[in-house]
Amino acid sequence: MEQITGKIEIDKKFLEKNSKSFQNISNFKQAIETAVLEDVTLVIKNILSGAIIMESSDLHMETNEDGAELRLRIDGLLQEVCQFTRPQHQAILSRIKLLSGLKINVEKKPQDGRFTVEIENEDGKQEIEIRVSALPAEYGESIVMRILNPKNLISLEELGLRKDLYDVFKEQSQKPNGMIVVTGPTGSGKTTTLYAFLKEIRNPEIKVITIEDPIEYHLSGISQTQVDKERGYDFASGLKSIVRQDPDAILVGEIRDLETASIALQAALTGHLVLSTLHTNDSIGTISRLQSLGEQAVNIAPAINMIVAQRLVRKLCPKCAETQKISLELYNKIKAELQNLPPNIEIPELTTETEISVPKGCDYCNQTGYKGRVGIFEAFLIDNELEEFILTSPSSSALQKLAIKKGLILMKQDGLIKILQKITTIEEVTKVTG
Numbered sequence: 328m329e330q331i332t333g334k335i336e337i338d339k340k341f342l343e344k345n346s347k348s349f350q351n352i353s354n355f356k357q358a359i360e361t362a363v364l365e366d367v368t369l370v371i372k373n374i375l376s377g378a379i380i381m382e383s384s385d386l387h388m389e390t391n392e393d394g395a396e397l398r399l400r401i402d403g404l405l406q407e408v409c410q411f412t413r414p415q416h417q418a419i420l421s422r423i424k425l426l427s428g429l430k431i432n433v434e435k436k437p438q439d440g441r442f443t444v445e446i447e448n449e450d451g452k453q454e455i456e457i458r459v460s461a462l463p464a465e466y467g468e469s470i471v472m473r474i475l476n477p478k479n480l481i482s483l484e485e486l487g488l489r490k491d492l493y494d495v496f497k498e499q500s501q502k503p504n505g506m507i508v509v510t511g512p513t514g515s516g517k518t519t520t521l522y523a524f525l526k527e528i529r530n531p532e533i534k535v536i537t538i539e540d541p542i543e544y545h546l547s548g549i550s551q552t553q554v555d556k557e558r559g560y561d562f563a564s565g566l567k568s569i570v571r572q573d574p575d576a577i578l579v580g581e582i583r584d585l586e587t588a589s590i591a592l593q594a595a596l597t598g599h600l601v602l603s604t605l606h607t608n609d610s611i612g613t614i615s616r617l618q619s620l621g622e623q624a625v626n627i628a629p630a631i632n633m634i635v636a637q638r639l640v641r642k643l644c645p646k647c648a649e650t651q652k653i654s655l656e657l658y659n660k661i662k663a664e665l666q667n668l669p670p671n672i673e674i675p676e677l678t679t680e681t682e683i684s685v686p687k688g689c690d691y692c693n694q695t696g697y698k699g700r701v702g703i704f705e706a707f708l709i710d711n712e713l714e715e716f717i718l719t720s721p722s723s724s725a726l727q728k729l730a731i732k733k734g735l736i737l738m739k740q741d742g743l744i745k746i747l748q749k750i751t752t753i754e755e756v757t758k759v760t761g
Contacts, residue, residue, distance in 0.1 A: 333426055333427070333428060333442045333443065334426075334442060334443045334444070334445055335371065335372065335375060335426065335442070335443070335444050335445070336445045336447075337372060337375065337376050337444060337445065337446045337447065338447045339447040339448065341372065341376070342376060342380075342446075342447070342448065345358060345373070345376065348373065348377065349376055349377040349380040349381060350690065351381075351690045351691075351693050352381075352399075352406055352407075352408060352693045355373075355377040355381070355408060356408050356409045358373050358377070359373050359374060359377075359397070359408065359409050360409055363411070363415055367418045367419055367422050368422065370415075370419060371419060371422055371423065371426075374386065374397065375444050375457070376446070377399075378399055378472075378474060379444065379446060379455060379474060379476065381399065381401060381693075382401065382402075382476075382699070383399040383400055383401050383474060384400050384401075384403075384473070384474060384514075385399070385400040385471060385472065385473050385474065386398075386399060386400075386470075386471065386472040386474070387399075387400070387405065387469075387470075387471050388411075388416070388419070388420070388469065388470040388471075388472075389464070389469045390416065390464050390465070390466040390467035390468065390469055391466055392466060393410070393412070393413070394410060394411045394412040394413045394415065394416050395410070395411045395413075395415075395416035395419075395467070396409075396410050396411075397409050397410075397411065401693070402641045402695070402697055402698070402699060402700050403514065403639060403641065403700060404641075404695075406693065413467075416467070417467075420461075420467075420468060420470060423459060423470060423472070424438075424440075424461065426442040427440030427441055427442045427457070427459040428440045428441075428442075429459065429461055434463055434467070434468055435463055436463065437460070437461065437462050437463070438460075438461045439458070439459065439460050439461075440458075440459045440461075441456055441457060441458045441459060442456075442457050442459070443455070443456055443457070444456075444457060453477065454477075455474060455475065455476050455477065456475040457472050457473070457474060457475070458472065458473040458475060458541070459471075459472050459473075460472075460473075475543050475544060477544060477545075479519055479544070480519075480522055480526070480544050480546065481519065481522075481523055482523055482526050482527065483496050483497060483500070483523045483524070483526075483527050485523075486519075486520065486523055486701075486702055486704075487701035487702050487745075487750075488702075488704065489672070489673070489736075489741065489744065490673060491671055491672055491673070492704060492706055492736075492741075495633070495706055495708065496524070496527075496635075496706070497527070499632055499633045499708075500524050500527045500528050501528075502600060502632055503575075503598065503600060504595060504596075504597075504598045504599055504600055505595050505600060505601070505630065505631065505632035506591065506592065506595035506600075506601045506602075506603065506630050506631045506632060507524065507600070507601070507602050507603075507631075507632060507633050507634075507635070508582075508603055508604070508605055508613055508631060508633075508634045508635070509521055509602075509603075509604050509605075509634075509635045509636075509637065510604065510605050510606065510607045510608075510609070510610060510612070510613055510634060510635065510636045510637075511604075511606075511607075511636055511637045511638060512606065512608075512638075513606075514639070515637055515638050515639055515702075516637060516639050516700075516702050517604045517637065518543055518544075518604075519702075520635065520637060520702070521578060521602050521603075521604065522544060522546065524602055525537075525546060525549060525576075525578060525602070526546070528576055528600070529546070529548045529549055530548075531548070533575035533576060534550070534572070534573065534574045534575050534576075535548075535549040535550065535574065535575065535576045535577075535578070536549070536550045536551075536552065536569045536572055536574045536576075536577055536578075537549060537550070537551045537552065537577070537578035537579075537580070538552050538553075538554065538562060538565040538566060538569060538577075538578070538579055538580060539551065539552070539553055539554070539578070539580040540553065540554035540562070540580050540581065541553050541554070550572075552565060552569070554580070562579060562580070562581070562582075562583065562584075562587040563584065563586035563587045563590060566579060566587060566590045566591060566594070567590060570590070570594055570599070574599060575599065575600065576599065576600040576601075576602070577591075577594055577599055577600070577601050577602070578601075578602045578603070579591050579601065579602070579603040580603070580604065581603065581604050581605070581606075582603050582604070582605050582617075582620075584620065585620045585621040585622060588617055588620050588621075588622050589622060589626070591603055592617075592622065592626050592627065592630040592631075593626075593630075595630040595631070596626070596629060596630050605617075607636070608636075609636045609705065609727075609737075609738070610634040610635065610636035610705050610706070610707035610730075610735075611634075611707060611723050611726050611727045611730060612723055613631075613634045613707075614627060614717055614723070614726065615723050618720070624717055624718050624719075624720050625718060627717065628709065628713075628714040628715075628717040628718050629714060631709050632708070632709065633706055633707065633708050633709070634706070634707040634709075635704060635705070635706050635707075636704070636705045636707075636738055637702045637703065637704045637705075637738070638702070638703050638738060638742075638759035638760065639700045639701070639702055639703075639759070640700060640701060640702075640703055640742060640745070640751045640755040640756060640758075640759055641695075641697035641698075641699070641700050641751065641755050642697060642698060642699045642700060642701050642750055642751055643684050643685075643686055643696065643697060643698075643749065643750065643751060643752065644686065644687070644688075644689065644691060644692035644695070644696055644697055644698040645698065646689055646691045646692070646698075647686075647687040647688060647689035647691070647692065647696065648684040648685065648686060648687060648696070648749070649684065649685055649687050650682045650683065650684050650685075650749070651682065651683065651685055652680060652681070652682055653679070653680075653681045653682065653683050655679065657683070657746075657753055658677070658678075658679055658681070660743075660753075661677060661743045661746065661747065662677060664739065664740055664743055665677070665740060665743060665744070668736065668740070669734045669736075672736065672744075674744050674747060675744075675747040675748055677747060681747065682749075683746055683747070683749060683752075684749040684750075684752070685752060686752065697755075701745065701750060701751065703738050703739075703741040703742040703745060703756065703759070703760070704738065704741055705735060705736060705737050705738045705741065706735075706736075707730055707735055708733075710733070712729075712733070713726075713729065713730065713733065716729055738759075738760050739756065739760040739761075742755075742756030742759075742760055743756060
């Protein structure tokens with residue numbers, strides 16, 4: 328019998344033999360449908376190989392009346408791949424459960440697990456963790472697999488920042504204390520940005536400790552810990568312990584309650600650099616969000632150095648994007664939005680003759696016209712004047728007005744600059760910023 332090890336190995340020979348199968352969705356579908364007739368292990372190998380090579384972030388296997396449907400999330404959007412019959416789905420489900428340490432005979436309650444894929448490519452062997460979530464649904468269990476590819480661990484230079492913003496991020500990462508908060512909805516790339524800061528600050532002379540739920544990526548040279556509620560190790564209690572470990576910098580995966588917020592802010596005020604995330608719509612909303620948790624403005628204002636809000640937009644496919652003259656409507660819109668930018672912000676020339684790029688679609692981008700994603704950002708820096716203003720507990724709109732007056736570039740404006748740079752489109756920017 329084959330030993331279940333919690334690891335799937337995909338060697339170079341397998342990838343070379345099936346290279347055409349993982350080039351686009353239609354070839355991928357064909358490879359899976361062929362493998363289903365042979366062996367369940369081969370099916371899972373194909374599914375995981377294709378998902379990793381096509382840079383999918385999540386695999387969804389959802390049950391329906393007839394069986395199950397497989398979909399991949401690529402560049403933030405789900406794409407249909409193929410259908411499985413009920414017996415085929417059951418066989419695949421059981422195999423995934425065995426790999427990820429889930430109970431096979433439990434179908435009525437949610438379960439979480441993980442396993443590893445060891446994939447061999449030109450750079451040698453690489454381990455990719457797969458986080459598995461099983462959820463009981465109307466027609467059986469739905470499985471979602473999150474692909475935690477170390478390739479996503481990028482540096483500040485690779486985030487897609489404007490030059491002025493990159494300089495700000497670099498400067499803030501060098502500060503010995505204070506707090507950097509990254510905000511945005513689920514799936515907006517907050518963890519990627521936090522890890523980019525970690526990669527920037529880590530060196531043998533400083534101690535960095537993290538508390539995460541769960542640990543998504545492993546980074547050498549830092550101490551990473553994971554929340555374990557069953558043992559009483561949550562963000563608040565973990566953070567108390569971490570502060571006693573003499574750290575220079577602390578990463579808190581997420582601020583969810585008043586206790587965590589208070590300890591994180593106190594750590595920032597007592598000589599530590601604290602990095603964390605919060606769920607808010609924009610950077611300004613972070614202040615009112617912390618106050619709604621119960622924290623006082625007198626603790627918030629002096630502790631926070633910078634608040635970053637971000638979203639992800641799809642990048643135009645480099646192989647098929649076409650250029651065209653900007654429409655008069657878009658010209659007027661961009662001109663109105665960018666007219667009061669500070670003089671230090673470099674943007675491409677904008678005239679009625681300016682050319683922008685538009686999506687077309689090819690096999691390389693699965694006919695979508697887009698390939699990969701990039702962040703659009705706003706960075707709210709708190710100086711002495713803003714700190715004093717926050718102490719008066721102003722409304723978010725009044726705070727935003729002052730921040731803009733002091734040079735805040737909104738996410739929408741950053742997105743419009745990326746349109747002029749031929750990186751993305753107005754449809755993508757509007758979709759995430761309104």
